[in-house]
Amino acid sequence: MKQELFSGAGVVLRLGELYLKGGNRRLFMNALVANAKRALQGRDEVRMHVSEGRVFLTGADDEDICARMRWVFGFSSYSPVRYCEKSIDAICAQAVSLARAYGGSPQTTFRIAARRSDKSFDHTSAQIGILAGNAVNEATGFGVDLESPDLSIGVEVGKEWCFLWTQQLEGARGLPVGTSGRVMLLLSGGIDSPVAGHLLQKRGVELSGVYFHAFPYTSDGAKQKVIDLARVLARRQRSFRLHVVHFAATQEALRDAAGQGYLVLLYRRMMMRIAGELARGQKMAALATGENLGQVASQTLENMAVVEAAAPFPVLRPLLTADKLETISLARTIGTFDISVRPFEDCCTLFVPPHPQTRGRADIAQKMESRVDIEACVADAVRTVEVIDL
């Protein structure tokens, strides 16, 4: 029966730092397997098994499967593999077949990297390497190069399985989504906030999102852009709840109350209160933003303190120290960049004078806010929030 499980083509996924987990390891493994299963939805022919600290897929090893595994957090690397019978003859035959599939010329060099975790197997790792290497050399004429070969064939022999591979793909690493609690992410439609969400997911956080929509000052195209960004993040979670807050009326009220370049600070303080209220309703422990130290006027240390003073929960800022080019590069890698650069405005620029305050003070902000019915604004926002489950 086990022989059948580990036969044909498949993908083997190696654990990242999960390997270090002690007593909680089962919890993490369960989340990881559930996330990987979800990523495979629609490919019902693929089966999944956990064995000896690895996750095994059997049934297919195509590009689609590999792409689906790319953003399952918790795996350090993965390889398309050929399973084979646990015998030295079968291993040699499979190694020859992989070398032949590679093509190459008589100048091609190769090595065998064998690992035997089942110490009862009747050949040591070194012996496997020598025997399989001889077989490949005889069959193809490829020369051996242990330092920097053109082709590296991996062989792994475990208690229940045996497989060979030639390619190792980079995994998403990090911790399985859902193992580090839930956080409310403020999504703006810009480049930074989805990347901040991605980094939190990488540490195992499950996200919900909140977007502040300034219709009729911004169009529904801006909202669609945020929905599309949220969809990218949603693919790595069980579900993703996006909250669309109708913010224009609150912005008008704040505009009339703000002075001396404080408007953006008042917007952001209000966003924290509303996001906090939504988070509280769903038992979340923190808020998160794409803020980056010094990137714009509202993101100085002083101003971040003014904004944070209004937040009922800790505000996480994964991109605080990131360089803009690093953020853009990551946004491209995870597929949010092209969505983020669609030409729609963001609500924070609305009514804002050209010279915003860079060193705000919380007491001044509070004084301005005393002219606005803050509680009513928050209650209104929560009452009229539009919930989109992705």
Place this chain on the structure above:
Amino acid sequence: MKEIYFDNAATARPREEALAAVVKAMGPDFANASSLHRKGVDAAARIREAMEWMSALAGGGEWKVLFTSGGTEADNLAVLGSVPKGRRDTVVTSSLEHAAVESSCREVARRGGRCVVVKPRQGGVLHPQDVAAAVDDRTALVSIVHVAGEMGTVQPINDIARAVKQKNKKARFHTDAVQAAARLARLDYGPAVDMVALCGHKIGGPMGVGALLLRPGVTVRPLFFGGDQQEGERPGTFNVPGIAGMGAAARMMVAERAEAVPRLADLTARLGRRLLQSAEGVRLLGEESCRAPGLLVVAVRGVRSEVLLHTMEKYGLFASAGSACHSTRREPPACLVDDGLAPDEAVVRFTPGAGVTEDDVEDAARIFETALQEVRCGNAGRMK
């Protein structure tokens, strides 16, 4: 909430008849119009019927019809298909054109030819002598829009074409009639007009289909290559559902326009009057006597056009800020700036369709007034 759709110049609500023709052509009559069997012959008959309706839409007479993927391709085929690559020809066009004509004329210049752009006189109407003055012996093609989508004015197309031919009888004359076909009571092109571009979705047909009409004997170089459909001038399998749908829409337009258009013109004029009364700082663009029915371009002082549009949308009124083909552009159309649009004026374009009622006009005017007031007072954000 009642919806008032006044964005027919972007796309018109599809006609039931067009929808039925599309469904039939994609359903039971699915065959390839170039197939030799009976089912193919039937599909080819649908194509020929559509050709007749497209000719009738253009006012009748002798036309060769080339079906395209839309108005943009028809304009490209007319311009680039008339000026072969490598020839140092001149094309003459106007500043009122749709992006399809404007960009293909610019492409002629990029390929080594020359492009001359004629500007209209005050009020957005081209003078035939101004166009003729730009024509010389090297002019291979003149392309002038019939109804200018961003200015809203009807151009004296036959007079312009005649003036062009008097100056250089070898110069070809093309007109983009995409908007004209949807809102004039009659198109009657004289012999001086050689090519006419039309499209499906502005007349109540499907998107993704259009036609270039050519006078007998006029040929164009293909833009791309494939089989021998349409004599190789526009290869590719016939889009039978699209063509049948566009043909059905053209048939309805031809049958109804003599009656529907004067009514549309009256209601558009009435909408214009009501908008003028509703607030200060509102004016209608385009020479009054030349405004196309169902196309009202309004300049509004002291607001941003997107904000006004979205605020009207909140109350169920759908309009636009100009051509949808330019909707991501931030500046107003250059032809309106040339015509005296002030920097603090926003442009809103109302394009009611043939089904518009008096109630729609009254409601739209009321919504415009309310929305404008909200935007100007800075309280457009409140939820309705």
